[in-house]
Amino acid sequence: MEAPRNIINITDLSTEEIDELIGVAQDIMANPADYQDICHGKQLATLFFEPSTRTRLSFESAMLSLGGATLGFSEAQSSSASKGESVSDTIRVVGNYVDIIAMRHPKEGAPIAAAMKTVVPIINAGDGGHFHPTQTLTDLLTIKRQKGTLEGLTIGLCGDLKFGRTVHSLVAAMLRYKGVKFVLISPDELKMPDYVKEEMDEAGAPWKEVAHMEDVMPELDILYMTRIQKERFFNEEDYLRLKGTFILNRAKLKTAKEDMIILHPLPRVDEISVDVDDDPRAMYFTQALCGKYIRMALILKLLGIRKEA
Amino acid sequence: MNIDGVNNGIVIDHIEAGKGIRIYEQLQLNKLDCSVAIIQNVASEKYGKKDIIKVDQDIPLDFDVLGYMDPHITVNHVKDGKLASKVHLELPETLTNVIRCKNPRCITSVEQEIKHIFKLVDREKKIYRCAYCDVEHKEY
Numbered sequence: 001m002e003a004p005r006n007i008i009n010i011t012d013l014s015t016e017e018i019d020e021l022i023g024v025a026q027d028i029m030a031n032p033a034d035y036q037d038i039c040h041g042k043q044l045a046t047l048f049f050e051p052s053t054r055t056r057l058s059f060e061s062a063m064l065s066l067g068g069a070t071l072g073f074s075e076a077q078s079s080s081a082s083k084g085e086s087v088s089d090t091i092r093v094v095g096n097y098v099d100i101i102a103m104r105h106p107k108e109g110a111p112i113a114a115a116m117k118t119v120v121p122i123i124n125a126g127d128g129g130h131f132h133p134t135q136t137l138t139d140l141l142t143i144k145r146q147k148g149t150l151e152g153l154t155i156g157l158c159g160d161l162k163f164g165r166t167v168h169s170l171v172a173a174m175l176r177y178k179g180v181k182f183v184l185i186s187p188d189e190l191k192m193p194d195y196v197k198e199e200m201d202e203a204g205a206p207w208k209e210v211a212h213m214e215d216v217m218p219e220l221d222i223l224y225m226t227r228i229q230k231e232r233f234f235n236e237e238d239y240l241r242l243k244g245t246f247i248l249n250r251a252k253l254k255t256a257k258e259d260m261i262i263l264h265p266l267p268r269v270d271e272i273s274v275d276v277d278d279d280p281r282a283m284y285f286t287q288a289l290c291g292k293y294i295r296m297a298l299i300l301k302l303l304g305i306r307k308e309a
Numbered sequence: 310m311n312i313d314g315v316n317n318g319i320v321i322d323h324i325e326a327g328k329g330i331r332i333y334e335q336l337q338l339n340k341l342d343c344s345v346a347i348i349q350n351v352a353s354e355k356y357g358k359k360d361i362i363k364v365d366q367d368i369p370l371d372f373d374v375l376g377y378m379d380p381h382i383t384v385n386h387v388k389d390g391k392l393a394s395k396v397h398l399e400l401p402e403t404l405t406n407v408i409r410c411k412n413p414r415c416i417t418s419v420e421q422e423i424k425h426i427f428k429l430v431d432r433e434k435k436i437y438r439c440a441y442c443d444v445e446h447k448e449y
């Protein structure tokens with residue numbers, strides 16, 4: 001059995017480990033009955049110092065589907081954290097009760113501080129705008145499942161590429177695979193940071209920047225949409241003008257490949273209009289389902305549990 | 310190496326000229342009873358000018374703090390008027406509770422009890438990153 005390890009950042013996993021997790025998740029999807037009692041007697045704590053209902057439910061559903069139990073809190077208000085109790089103290093206490101912890105915290109590096117206080121494996125379920133490794137793993141599983149491969153794909157990233165850590169993490173993960181190309185679709189104000197472009201250059205992955213998704217739609221195997229937040233703009237006019245340009249609707253999909261897939265980390269506001277939801281290429285709800293299965297695989301890995309051969 | 314005036318103690322040599330007084334303050338040498346000397350702007354073959362601190366008492370030194378302040382320092386221990394050992398400092402790989410993270414979004418900004426840890430990521434450029442939030446430390 002492997003020693004407990006924490007997953008704070010996607011870089012904590014080797015490419016082989018990522019591939020293994022994707023493989024296990026796909027096996028769970030194909031044979032859920034084989035896994036339904038595999039974590040019997042094990043407990044997962046979901047410690048959400050900041051609310052994120054979807055992520056928390058995804059972790060809890062994952063553990064329940066493995067036959068394990070869950071406990072925790074969904075916001076600091078309902079825990080002693082609101083009375084000023086530190087992450088360190090909370091973890092020292094909860095670490096005595098459970099076998100594994102998924103935590104979300106508004107401050108960057110909180111799960112690293114937590115990991116220093118317990119031997120129980122910690123999964124980072126988001127630490128501010130810093131890391132969110134299970135979102136990236138979710139994206140990878142969805143791509144693998146829908147495209148059959150993670151190699152040789154052309155990925156369009158659309159929206160807020162400057163502050164969107166989700167896309168930075170996805171780029172870093174996809175650069176591990178051969179033949180991946182990137183098309184960056186964003187307003188000037190929200191362009192991809194130079195350090196990410198340098199990573200793409202270093203990995204030898206071709207990339208280009210465009211201002212309109214319609215220009216590149218036929219080239220894309222994947223269109224990854226992100227939300228443009230109003231707070232990023234100085235004035236309402238700029239925001240409204242740009243927002244329209246980066247909204248995906250059915251009309252803009254006309255020239256897209258038949259088997260292109262549309263992804264979005266959710267929650268969506270209006271950057272994907274609802275008339276796209278029924279399109280067979282819309283995969284953002286499937287993506288949420290994949291999120292549960294990759295979390296199941298991750299829980300198993302960190303607990304050192306394997307399906308009996 | 311001139312160890313005059315030190316019988317049992319330390320001579321901190323090759324301090325970058327001008328930094329001597331800061332190291333004196335960091336080590337709180339004003340609190341000692343023994344004889345302490347700061348010699349500034351000494352001619353040095355290697356660096357042009359250097360500062361030297363002599364302390365006639367064997368005080369404990371944190372080489373991480375000193376190495377971070379000035380990695381060119383050498384620390385000489387003197388025993389019975391003779392040079393007993395010589396340590397060349399360098400930038401430490403890890404700094405614990407030496408500098409503080411200035412990122413207001415970092416967990417260290419709200420959680421008092423945790424250690425402030427920085428990792429050396431570029432020795433040439435002397436770049437340290439916070440072990441929690443990965444933000445680079447800037448002196449000013």
Ligand SMILES: [Zn+2]
Nearest residue numbers: 410415439442
């Ligand atoms: Zn920090």
